Amino acid sequence: xxxxxxxxxxxxVNDRAKFAALLVGITFAVFLMIEMTSLFAGILARxxxxxxxxxxxxxxxxPAVQTVANTIPLPDYVLHELRSTPGxxxxxxxxxxxxxxxxxxxxxxxxxxxxxxxxxLLGRPQMISGNLQDIFAENAFIAIDxxxxxxxxxxxIGTEFELNDHRGVIVGxxxxxSSALFGVPTLYTTYSRALQYIPNTRFTISYLLVxxxxxxxxxxxxxxxxxxxxxxxxxxxxxRKISDFYxxxxxxxxxxxxxxxxxxxxxxxxxxxxxxxxxxxxxDKFGALKAIGAKGHELIAMILFQASFVALTGYGIGxxxxxxxxxxxxxHLPDYAAMITYRxxxxxxxxxxxxxxxxxxxxxxxxxxxxxxxxxxG
Amino acid sequence: MAIQAVQLNKWFGEGAARTxxxxxxxxxxxxxxxxxxxxxxxxxxxxxxxxxxxILRPDSGSVEIEGTSIWGLGSDALAxxxxxxxxxxxxxxxxxxxxxxxxxxxxxxxxxxxxxxASLAEAVRNLQVVGLAERAQLAPVKLSGGEQQRVAIARAIxxxxxxxxxxxxxxxxxxxxxxxxxxxxRENILSDRRCIVIVTHDSRIxxxxxxxxxxEDGRLAAIERSAVHAQ
Numbered sequence: 001x002x003x004x005x006x007x008x009x010x011x012x013v014n015d016r017a018k019f020a021a022l023l024v025g026i027t028f029a030v031f032l033m034i035e036m037t038s039l040f041a042g043i044l045a046r047x048x049x050x051x052x053x054x055x056x057x058x059x060x061x062x063p064a065v066q067t068v069a070n071t072i073p074l075p076d077y078v079l080h081e082l083r084s085t086p087g088x089x090x091x092x093x094x095x096x097x098x099x100x101x102x103x104x105x106x107x108x109x110x111x112x113x114x115x116x117x118x119x120x121l122l123g124r125p126q127m128i129s130g131n132l133q134d135i136f137a138e139n140a141f142i143a144i145d146x147x148x149x150x151x152x153x154x155x156x157i158g159t160e161f162e163l164n165d166h167r168g169v170i171v172g173x174x175x176x177x178s179s180a181l182f183g184v185p186t187l188y189t190t191y192s193r194a195l196q197y198i199p200n201t202r203f204t205i206s207y208l209l210v211x212x213x214x215x216x217x218x219x220x221x222x223x224x225x226x227x228x229x230x231x232x233x234x235x236x237x238x239x240r241k242i243s244d245f246y247x248x249x250x251x252x253x254x255x256x257x258x259x260x261x262x263x264x265x266x267x268x269x270x271x272x273x274x275x276x277x278x279x280x281x282x283x284d285k286f287g288a289l290k291a292i293g294a295k296g297h298e299l300i301a302m303i304l305f306q307a308s309f310v311a312l313t314g315y316g317i318g319x320x321x322x323x324x325x326x327x328x329x330x331x332h333l334p335d336y337a338a339m340i341t342y343r344x345x346x347x348x349x350x351x352x353x354x355x356x357x358x359x360x361x362x363x364x365x366x367x368x369x370x371x372x373x374x375x376x377x378g
Numbered sequence: 379m380a381i382q383a384v385q386l387n388k389w390f391g392e393g394a395a396r397t398x399x400x401x402x403x404x405x406x407x408x409x410x411x412x413x414x415x416x417x418x419x420x421x422x423x424x425x426x427x428x429x430x431x432x433i434l435r436p437d438s439g440s441v442e443i444e445g446t447s448i449w450g451l452g453s454d455a456l457a458x459x460x461x462x463x464x465x466x467x468x469x470x471x472x473x474x475x476x477x478x479x480x481x482x483x484x485x486x487x488x489x490x491x492x493x494x495x496a497s498l499a500e501a502v503r504n505l506q507v508v509g510l511a512e513r514a515q516l517a518p519v520k521l522s523g524g525e526q527q528r529v530a531i532a533r534a535i536x537x538x539x540x541x542x543x544x545x546x547x548x549x550x551x552x553x554x555x556x557x558x559x560x561x562x563x564r565e566n567i568l569s570d571r572r573c574i575v576i577v578t579h580d581s582r583i584x585x586x587x588x589x590x591x592x593x594e595d596g597r598l599a600a601i602e603r604s605a606v607h608a609q
Contacts (some may be wrong), residue, residue: 003488012474288472293461294489295454373434376424376545
């Protein structure tokens with residue numbers, strides 16, 4: 001480390017009270033910013049859990065669909081048309097709907113029922129116990145061991161329940177990549193059984209899952225679906241559509257962004273003011289340095305180094321604290337939806353850099369204006 | 379000749395508040411000489427000192443240090459000149475309270491991009507000169523006023539400057555300590571290759587001067603040889 005920066009470092013960290021106040025300000029801001037954005041990221045990820053868990057390449061739906069949970073049934077002819085579309089390797093129906101279960105202790109529990117195509121079981125979950133083939137057995141359902149699993153009273157293979165006066169049996173326990181957003185457990189069964197157990201409208205297909213022969217075929221498939229009056233989206237596009245809905249049409253995004261902005265302002269206020277005070281208290285020392293022979297760019301380097309050091313240290317501690325809190329919360333609260341993403345980290349980092357930049361800008365202006373002559377004049 | 383100042387003028391303020399702080403001051407200072415600048419408050423001592431040390435640009439006139447016209451240098455070159463050729467002892471010392479005594483003394487060397495540990499070693503050697511080597515690792519706030527003054531002197535001489543500028547070196551010290559400090563400077567810091575300029579109000583230390591430059595109302599009123607060193 002160049003000597004001048006080492007002096008800057010010592011001036012900063014040896015002033016323990018100021019250094020602590022600066023760190024607390026940045027850490028607090030980073031913690032809040034990452035916590036807010038992580039909560040939002042967690043909610044968004046869960047809102048697309050069905051899309052992520054089923055994992056089909058292309059999803060065909062009614063254009064009015066806004067989220068994966070609000071399905072608008074499709075007529076069978078769309079499936080037939082898709083299957084005859086050039087570039088389609090295969091196309092299968094998917095059922096997704098809600099149901100009310102009566103558990104063995106007599107209590108009722110809402111659940112999300114996913115009906116997989118009988119012939120391909122496309123989108124099948126990863127089995128933890130039991131055999132996937134048993135899904136074809138009489139009254140068979142597979143329970144998903146996610147954050148909501150306990151609401152089914154922790155069933156085991158053979159556990160029975162009722163669904164619309166039909167008997168249901170758990171034949172396997174499976175896991176999926178992402179838990180659902182709305183706090184209800186998920187059961188997988190076959191498409192035909194789902195239709196048999198759950199009351200339906202005239203059209204029954206929630207989504208059509210399409211596998212193109214190649215990525216290059218996707219535009220043509222989309223075009224064909226659009227011509228039929230429906231919408232085909234790739235998995236990423238569907239996830240983005242759902243995220244956009246929650247972000248821009250529910251108020252969740254606005255509130256989260258406001259909270260993030262408030263965290264930024266709080267961090268900027270605390271850190272900016274403390275750093276400004278720190279510079280003011282050392283202003284005569286900077287003036288003395290200038291008189292001795294320090295050049296303007298060296299003083300600027302000192303201040304930028306101090307601001308950057310505080311910002312990066314506070315950022316690291318803030319990220320660490322947030323990760324710790326989210327880890328603890330997830331361990332004790334299965335429903336806790338928060339995930340730290342690279343995007344969140346980058347957003348918080350950019351905001352911290354802005355805080356450091358604005359704080360040091362004020363300091364630099366002050367230091368560059370101090371005249372060494374003022375040091376002589378006292 | 380160490381310093382040659384010619385026709386220095388400095389004004390402050392604008393309009394009716396405009397003040398002629400230094401008026402046509404011309405003088406020379408020589409190597410091996412301890413030159414005092416004395417005079418009442420507001421007589422222009424500090425302004426003149428700032429102009430000859432490359433800190434405050436005169437409105438007219440010139441300053442040469444060892445033949446270099448310092449006000450012809452660019453700002454970075456002038457800062458570098460001050461760093462290597464002029465040592466400063468400020469009235470309030472302006473030591474960094476968060477650095478150790480040795481680190482404070484090493485600051486000019488560090489500003490010259492000298493290696494950290496070598497700078498500290500040199501600083502301790504200079505603290506030895508001022509009799510404070512054993513205090514090298516203490517914070518300045520743990521030192522007495524006289525000791526802090528000596529640390530400031532060690533910092534001023536650490537890069538072996540030809541010119542040493544001391545601004546009111548006894549202002550914050552009691553009479554005996556102040557005299558001891560200046561005597562120490564006279565006996566240990568002054569050399570044939572060094573010129574020391576001291577601004578002071580303190581008549582008790584006049585005995586250590588070679589010449590005394592009196593300023594009144596911004597003008598150089600007189601330059602006289604000190605009674606003690608007149609011969």
